[in-house]
Amino acid sequence: VTSAASVEWTVVATEVEALQLEYSWIKEFDPRFNVKYRDDKSYPYIALSADPCPRIAFHRGSFDKGARYFGPFPKAQAVRESIHLLQRIFLLRTCENPVYQNRSRPCLLHQIGRCSAPCVGLISEADYAADVRLAEIFLKGRHSEVIEHLTDAMQSEAERLNYEKAAALRDQVRSLQNVLHRQYVESA
16 A cells, blocks of 8 residues: 555446456556456457458457457457457458468358458458458447448449449448347347
8 A cells, every 4th residue: 555656446337347447457557566367367359460461360368569459358259259240241351371371262251251262362452451441440339430331332332233242232231230239239
């Protein structure tokens, strides 16, 4: 107590938020007396790698330089569900780099509509980067911005009479709206 310069209080809504805040502050401030998280386990994050065609992945532990991390999440299942959602909507790759670099034909995930197959050039790096950017905006919590962008793209594709692409964008918008509606109902 004699070593404390000041005491600050932060009010949070739930116990899970308190644990996440404690964990992130321990990582950020590296306090002298409280250096380990109480259960000595790290929270899971969603990681976007620093590759030219970034990989979305489940991550625990120390952060890699250049990669972007979103979280922490209270449960590993929440991270896995989020990755599956992002993979289904934005078609981001989840394969490891050795597999990605040595692939000669699209994987099974591409065949079932969960990857845009940047490994074999079925999508340009610029288009893939745009999908990653939208996923990143979505992970930052700016959901309406993503839906608005996809709706505008759908309208422009429909005006160009490219109805298949417009229908795919419509399905993306509907999937996002369904997920956001379900999350809101569950959180209420």
